[in-house]
Amino acid sequence: MFVSDCYNVNEKGHLTISGCDTVELAEKYGTALYVMSEDEIRSVCRRYKSSFERHYNGNGTALYASKAFCCKEICRIVTEEGLDLDVVSGGELYTALAAGVDAKHIHFHGNNKTMQELCYALESGVGDIVVDNLNELHRIEKLSAEKGVVTSISMRIKPGIDAHTHEFIRTGQIDSKFGFALENGEAFEAVKEAVACENVELIGLHCHIGSQIFDKAPFVLAAQVMLKFYNKIHTELGKTLTHLNLGGGFGVKYKEADAAVPYEDYMSDVSEAVHAACKEYGIQVPYIYIEPGRSIVCEAGLTLYTVGDIKTIPNVRTYVAIDGGMYENPRYALYQSDYTCLIANKVNEPADFTATIAGKCCESGDLIQENTLIQKPEVGDILAVLSTGAYNYSMASNYNRNTRPPVVMVRGGESRVIIKGETYEDLVRNDV
C-alpha cells in the first residue's frame, strides 16, 4: 500500500512511521513537519554495506551524497554505519566536520569550488578532491605547493551516457557542466596534466550519470566505459590508479507503481561488469565507491501538514491548502515530481477525492501535487506527503519569509528533534 516498509497504519486508522503515529507527531511538534525514519536510513546503509562485502569482498564503500539531506545527525548516522561522505560545498564540509566525521572519509565535489572552499578542504585533510576542470586542477596544484602538501585528487569524467531521467537532473552526457568529456579527448589530456603535477596525486576517476534512474543498463555501461579509460591511463601513461567512483543516482519510489530496482541488483550487475572488465584488461579491481544520496534518505522521510482550506472551483479543480509549500518542498515546482499524498488521520478511507495540494507562497505554481487522489479532506486534517526525505529540507528556502520546519527523527516508536524549526528571530539574524 505504501512506498516503503517504514510506513504502516495503526488501529486508529492513522499513518505511522517507524512505529510513531503521525497524527500524534503533528500534535506534539506542530506542522509543517519533516519526519525521518532512522530505522529505514540505517537499513538502507546496511544493504549497501553488505553488497560491498558480497560483491567486492569489502574492497569498496558507499559515500552518502550529503546534498540529499545534510545536517549533523545524518552525518553521524551514516558514518556510524560505515559510509563515507560526499560534500559539494564548504557548508556541507563544515557540517560533516562539526558532526565529528573524520576528514579522511570526506570527499569534496563541485563544479566550481571557490578558493576559500579549496583552502578549507586542503586544511581539513579531506580524503580526496574530485577535480572538475583544469582551472581547478591548477588552483589545487598551486595551493598544495604553497602549503607544502601533496593532495589526493580524483577526476570527474563525463562518460557520455544519456540516462533516462528528467533533463535537469541528468549529468553524464557531453552537454553537462560537470567534469571532463571522454569522447573528444579532453579527459585524457587533463589526466596527463594531473599526472605531471608535483603536488597532486591522482588516485582515481569519478563519474555520475544522473539521478532517479530506474534502469540498471546505464550504470553497467558507465562502469565499462570508466574501466576502459582507467586501463588506458595504465597502459598509455604507465600510471596505475587505485580508486573508481561510479556515482549515485539509484531510483526510489515516490508512487507505489514506481518500478524501483532493488539496490542489491544494481550492485550485483555493476560488480559483474567491473570484474569482467578488470579480468579482460588484466588489472587489479580498483577500490570502488558509489555515491547514493536519494536512495539513502528519500523513502525514509515524509512531511506532515494541516489542511487549512479547501477551495473547489466548479468544473475546474479543488485546491487543498496546506501550511507548507514550495519553500519547504520545491520539487513539484521544479520538476513536476510525483508524490504519494494521503490524509494521515483517515488512511483506511477510500482515496477517491481528486485534489491539488497548494502551498502558502505567493505563486500560482506553488503546488506540491496536482490532481492527486486522496481521502476526502476536511479542514484540520493532517495531510502526509511520502518520500520527502531527499532534496526537500536540503532545497528549502525562506521564500516569503516562511520559516523552515523542524526535522524529527523517529526510531522504534520514539521521536526526537534533529533540526529545530526556524523562528522569526532566525529570519532577521543577518539583517542589518
Ligand SMILES: Cc1ncc(COP(=O)(O)O)c(C=O)c1O
Ligand atoms: C556527483 C554526484 N554524486 C552523487 C549524487 C547523488 O545522486 P542521488 O541522490 O540520485 O543518489 C549526485 C546528484 O545527482 C551528484 O551530482
Ligand SMILES: N[C@@H](CCCC[NH3+])C(=O)O
Ligand atoms: N535535487 C534534485 C536532484 C539533483 C541531484 C544532485 N545532483 C532532485 O530533487 O531530484
